[in-house]
Amino acid sequence: WSAASLSEYLQLLYLNNMSLSGVAPGLDAPQLGQMMLLHQGELDVTEDQIATLSFGSDLLAHLLATMQQLLLGRTVPGLASRHGDKLVYYAGHDLNLYFLRNFLRLNWLTESWNSNEAMPGGMLQFELLSRP
Incomplete structure (x- = not known):
């Protein structure tokens, strides 16, 4: 195991409502953030x-092809989703978000985590919108 x-x-224990004092006596949430x-x-x-x-x-x-098939109105070969799907969900790990x-030159800062840190359960959401 590494320190990282x-x-x-x-962090995962803490986010599952386990007491930090029980698993790491003397450690509080701000110290965990550090x-x-x-x-x-x-x-x-x-x-x-x-x-x-x-x-x-x-x-x-895959994300771009998924959006493209909706815009073109036809299914793109190689994707599990179809052009009529209202929601397409891709699951991954924090590395995928990073x-x-x-790629997209994004930055974020969450209230209780470090700059650009993908928090557990975090996600990116992409929506295609049209003008009436």
Whole structure:
């Protein structure tokens, strides 16, 4: 185990309503946030453009093709969704969010987490809107 993995494990325990004092005596939520910087540092590999292209491009291509099939009104081969679907859901890991963040040049700051940290259960939502 690395310190980064341990901090992520403690974060998941905390988010499942387990008492920090029971699993890590003396540790409070702000200190846990500081520990998560170790995990964030480990994920800095996603800031590398080559890694982003290698590991994030397939997901981005699927997202774009999904939007394209709705706009064109016909099913795009290779996708599990169909052009008439009202909702398409892609599930992944925090790394997937980081690669998309890098591709799309996004930044975020949540109230209780570190800058650009993908929190457990976090998501990106894309909507296609039209003008009447």
